[in-house]
Amino acid sequence: MVKYDVLIIGAGIVGLSTAYxxxxxxxxxxxxxVEKKSSPGQGETGKAPGGFRLDVWTSKTNLxxxxxxxMFYRHIQEDLKIDLGMKWVGYLxxxxxxxxxxxxPALNKMDSMGVKYRIYSKEDLARNLNVNVNVLDEEAKSMNLRNIDVGLMFPNAGYWRQENMVKFYEMEFIRMNGxxxxNTFTSRIITGPRIEFNIPNEPHIWQEVIAKGALTDKGFIEANEIVVAASAWAPQILDSIGIDCHFKPKKRQVFIVKANTEPLKQVMFAKGFNKLNAAPFLFIYVRGESWLWMKPDIGELAYWIGCSDHLGRAYGVVEDDxxxxxxxxxxxxxxxxxxxxxxxxxxxxxxxxxxxYDISIDGxxxxxxxSNITVVGGTSGNxxxxxxxxxxxxxxxCLNREYAELYGGEKFKVSDLSIVNRNIDKEIFII
Ligand SMILES: Cc1cc2nc3c(=O)[nH]c(=O)nc-3n(C[C@H](O)[C@H](O)[C@H](O)COP(=O)(O)OP(=O)(O)OC[C@H]3O[C@@H](n4cnc5c(N)ncnc54)[C@H](O)[C@@H]3O)c2cc1C
Known part of the structure; x- marks a missing residue:
């Protein structure tokens, strides 16, 4: 039987990026x-509207x-000429x-980090986007809605076809003999003593425990290192071996509305925001931490619409799709x-x-x-x-290195994202 150096569970964008x-x-x-679905990127990755943001963060870690x-995706698109469908429409x-x-305070922090944004007045928004800025009739008041006075436009953002990037990672990985x-479901990770003495009920308290491999519906796969990149499903895999991954899944919904009337097309092709003469990825504040978001997709001529709900929405995976x-x-x-x-x-x-979303303790x-199990997740919707x-x-x-080199050359201390030695700058601009 082949013993692999590394076994990765999950072929979403994160698992395949790791493999690559x-x-x-x-x-x-x-x-x-190993991936339970029949093709890559069919989990969370395939559900997302594909919003991307380069610098719309207040956290230095997120930045x-x-x-x-x-910047890496941009390099793939512009230098390697692989079409990722990146549309720099901005976030508004x-x-x-x-x-x-x-x-x-969040904007001041962004200023200090060099994040670029522009401010639009309500008159600009009403004119360019055809948005109703004065909503406060009796009904709107009873719904706790607010008028729109200001638009904050971040140009270094937009949407893309993430499936093309997933394909890039997959093809390159296979080209490098990965x-x-x-269609391979991992039911559990099998742990055991690093050194086996063949005595009953191993491992015992004095033995070092490691993962030996994973049990799948195609058989046991033996590996020296295991990476769990199973996002929402990671707790199912890890709880049973006593690892608390500190993130949990919560259901998020997407509704797609075709722009097949003139007024809807007018909003979609709003002028004055970007070179594409297209509406930005839009966010309207609703309440608490909830923003109604809307991706006006000029390729599909459709709006992708959603809004996160919080208290009352259970954690946990009830069904896969x-x-x-x-x-x-x-x-x-x-x-x-x-x-x-x-x-x-x-x-x-x-x-x-x-x-x-696989929601982490701090976003x-x-x-x-x-031991020899690396967990990645908690990507919380972005x-x-x-x-x-x-x-x-x-x-x-996974390779026990202290630093990772990010695209552009920054050295990132890997333990900064760990649970035990976590050292992150908190995000205060939460969508
Ligand atoms: C509705 C929605 C909107 C979003 N919007 C955005 C956005 O606009 N911008 C943004 O940046 N992010 C967005 N996100 C978040 C983004 O999609 C995720 O952060 C990202 O896709 C996580 O990638 P992943 O590879 O970790 O997870 P996944 O793509 O879920 O990959 C995990 C893989 O593991 C597989 N797997 C799980 N369990 C097993 C098992 N036991 N055996 C074998 N395989 C297994 C799954 O099938 C899956 O393919 C959104 C997410 C959702 C749900």
């Missing part, structure tokens, strides 16, 4: 990826991860003066959306789906090693924007 960077660091490594990853956050005031098994909830749109999103964009009145989604990703850096950090962690 392991081979880049050491081409001789014998690396295998390092986001900037280096997006719309809010009232009250929220703008409370966002000032192996991928699709959960359906979106019709009433979440009908009585939730729709009611808010039409106040700001009456263009959506009587327009309903042609499609919808749901997935999971930043986790790369943690226990992992596409950081996946390249996370792959580099996970690969370096």
């Amino acid at each position: 960077h392991l081979k880049m660091l050491d081409p001789k490594l014998n690396v295998i990826v 390092s991860l986001g900037r280096s990853s997006i 956050f719309m809010m009232d003066n009250g929220l703008y005031e409370t966002a000032k 192996k991928i098994l699709y 959960p359906p979106a909830e019709e009433n979440f749109y009908k009585y939730g999103i729709y009611q808010v959306l039409v106040k700001y964009f009456p263009q959506f009145i009587n327009v309903y989604p042609s499609n919808s789906h749901a997935g999971y 930043l990703p986790i790369v943690h090693k226990e 992992g596409l924007s950081k996946a390249d850096a996370l792959g580099r950090i996970t690969a370096a962690t």
Whole structure:
């Protein structure tokens, strides 16, 4: 039986980025990826609308991860001429003066980190985007909605086709003799003593315990190192061997509305925000930490719409591909959306789906090693924007290196994302 140097569980963007960077660091490594789905990027990666942000962060840690990853993707697109469909439309956050005031500390921090943004007045927004900035009728008041006074526009952001980047990692990994098994479900990681004495009930308290490999529905796969890149499903795999990964899944929903009326197209092709003459990725403040977000996709001529809910929404994976909830749109999103964009009145989604965010303790990703098991996850809804850096950090962690080199040359201390020696700069601009 082959014993692999590294076994990676999960062929999402993070698992495949890790696989690619392991081979880049050491081409001789014998690396295998196992994935329960029939093709790559069908988990969280395939559910996301593909928003990316290079520098829309207040956390220095996020800035390092986001900037280096997006610059790498840009390099792939512009220098290697691989079309990732990157559209630099920007992110536009719309809010009232009250929220703008409370966002000032975050903006000051962004200023100090050199993050670029522009401010739009409500008149600009109403004119360029056809958004209703004065929403406060009696109904809107009873819904706790707010007028729009200010727009914060971050140009170094947009959306892309993440599946093309996933394909890049997969193909390059295979070209470097990496192996991928699709349709292969890992039921558990098998642990045992590093040194076996063949006595009953090993391992005993005096023995060092390591992972020996993983039990899959295609048989046992033996490996020296295991990387768990299974996002929402990681707790299922890790709880049973006593590793607390410190992130949990929570359902998130996406509704797709076709822009097949003139008013909806007008919003989509809004002028005055970017060179593409397209509406930015839009965010309207709702309440608490909830923003209604909307990706106006000029390629598909469709809006991808969603909003995170918090208290009352359970943690945990109930089913692999959960359906979106019709009433979440009908009585939730729709009611808010039409106040700001009456263009959506009587327009309903042609499609919808749901997935999971893997939410970490502090909103930043986790790369943690226990014995010979490296866990990566906790990407909390923005992992596409950081996946390249996370792959580099996970690969370096797996190979017991102290630092990972991010794209652009920054040396990142890998233990900074661990659970035990965590040393992160907290994000205060949470979407
Ligand atoms: C609705 C939604 C919107 C989002 N929007 C954005 C966005 O706009 N921008 C952004 O940057 N991020 C966004 N995200 C987050 C982003 O999608 C994730 O952070 C990222 O895809 C995580 O990648 P991953 O490889 O860790 O996870 P995944 O893509 O989920 O990969 C994990 C893989 O492991 C496999 N797996 C799990 N268990 C097993 C097992 N037992 N055996 C074998 N295989 C297994 C799964 O099938 C899956 O393919 C969004 C997520 C969702 C759900």
